Amino acid sequence: MQRKIIHVDMDCFYAAIEMRDNPAYRDIPLAVGGAPDQRGVISTCNYIAREFGVHSAMATAYAIRLCPNLTVVPGRMQYYKDISAQIRNIFRRYTEIIEPLSLDEAYLDVTEADHCRRSATLIAKEIRTAIHEELGLTASAGIAPNKFIAKICSDLNKPDGQYVVAPEEVGEFVKDLPLKKIPGVGKVTQKRLEKLGLYTCADIRALGKSETIQLLGNLGNLLAKRAWGIDDRELTTTWVRKSVSVERTFPEDIHDSVSAIEPLTKLFKQLSERLTAYPDREIKNLQVKLKFSDFTQTTIERAGADLQLDKYVELLPRAWERGKGQGIRLLGLGVALQDAGYRTEDHQLTLF
Numbered sequence: 001m002q003r004k005i006i007h008v009d010m011d012c013f014y015a016a017i018e019m020r021d022n023p024a025y026r027d028i029p030l031a032v033g034g035a036p037d038q039r040g041v042i043s044t045c046n047y048i049a050r051e052f053g054v055h056s057a058m059a060t061a062y063a064i065r066l067c068p069n070l071t072v073v074p075g076r077m078q079y080y081k082d083i084s085a086q087i088r089n090i091f092r093r094y095t096e097i098i099e100p101l102s103l104d105e106a107y108l109d110v111t112e113a114d115h116c117r118r119s120a121t122l123i124a125k126e127i128r129t130a131i132h133e134e135l136g137l138t139a140s141a142g143i144a145p146n147k148f149i150a151k152i153c154s155d156l157n158k159p160d161g162q163y164v165v166a167p168e169e170v171g172e173f174v175k176d177l178p179l180k181k182i183p184g185v186g187k188v189t190q191k192r193l194e195k196l197g198l199y200t201c202a203d204i205r206a207l208g209k210s211e212t213i214q215l216l217g218n219l220g221n222l223l224a225k226r227a228w229g230i231d232d233r234e235l236t237t238t239w240v241r242k243s244v245s246v247e248r249t250f251p252e253d254i255h256d257s258v259s260a261i262e263p264l265t266k267l268f269k270q271l272s273e274r275l276t277a278y279p280d281r282e283i284k285n286l287q288v289k290l291k292f293s294d295f296t297q298t299t300i301e302r303a304g305a306d307l308q309l310d311k312y313v314e315l316l317p318r319a320w321e322r323g324k325g326q327g328i329r330l331l332g333l334g335v336a337l338q339d340a341g342y343r344t345e346d347h348q349l350t351l352f
Contacts, residue, residue: 004120007150011159013104148231170229245334253327289332
């Protein structure tokens with residue numbers, strides 16, 4: 001049976017909620033994020049602010065330089081989570097096969113849904129209408145035979161629109177698609193591909209599957225499929241947490257690793273408290289993350305199943321050396337968790 005996948009993406013979700021709740025915000029540039037004097041970061045912004053170049057993950061202070069009239073409000077995360085749960089309940093009227101990607105977007109598999117004359121296009125429209133009428137928010141949607149195409153489509157008629165690619169249209173739709181639009185192709189990979197003269201899916205097709213794989217390995221195998229719009233992934237409806245982490249952005253840069261020990265100790269306590277929620281999961285490794293004053297970042301890991309403060313303290317100067325003397329803007333601690341059911345004694349080798 002031909003699959004029918006919908007990708008629903010809320011329009012500037014956090015900012016839209018704030019505009020809904022406070023009409024004074026509706027016609028001005030608005031962002032949700034941290035305060036500029038505390039080195040805050042933008043979580044999201046409305047479309048008026050985006051016209052000035054403001055976007056998520058941007059430093060709030062820089063966003064205000066781009067848009068001096070920008071109003072920045074603090075986030076209300078629990079409130080956003082509650083509204084996200086209401087949106088999820090609307091999805092469940094049509095299917096139980098739902099893969100949330102975040103609070104504001106999700107995949108829905110409506111292949112076997114009996115609603116709307118079994119039309120995925122009509123289901124997407126009905127869902128968007130329900131979200132608007134019941135919650136006062138707008139959503140955009142992409143409808144396609146697979147996750148890859150559906151996610152791209154949801155961005156094509158934003159805000160408050162939808163885009164459909166039928167199965168017979170997939171090949172033509174992706175032909176001229178820039179490779180940077182393919183999930184998994186970041187800026188570093190994009191530059192690598194461009195050095196090889198590869199810019200679009202058409203370039204990968206011309207290169208051929210075997211040569212693409214030979215040239216790029218596992219990435220080549222992925223690109224060879226995506227270049228023809230092929231994506232066989234099922235929706236993931238259950239998850240097992242693979243890591244736990246905490247982090248802190250400093251009001252001012254810390255300029256040596258010794259000065260970072262005190263905040264590291266506080267973060268260690270927070271991390272220990274969070275790990276109490278996973279008493280049956282063993283630790284695979286310990287991680288220290290640093291973001292430097294130029295916004296580059298590094299993560300250093302150490303294998304080990306024991307959560308000990310001194311091990312993080314040992315990793316800290318090694319991570320700081322990678323910044324070549326730059327100040328520390330952000331410090332993070334984390335652990336990677338073993339798979340559920342993993343036991344160390346079952347995996348230790350005996351001497352004989």
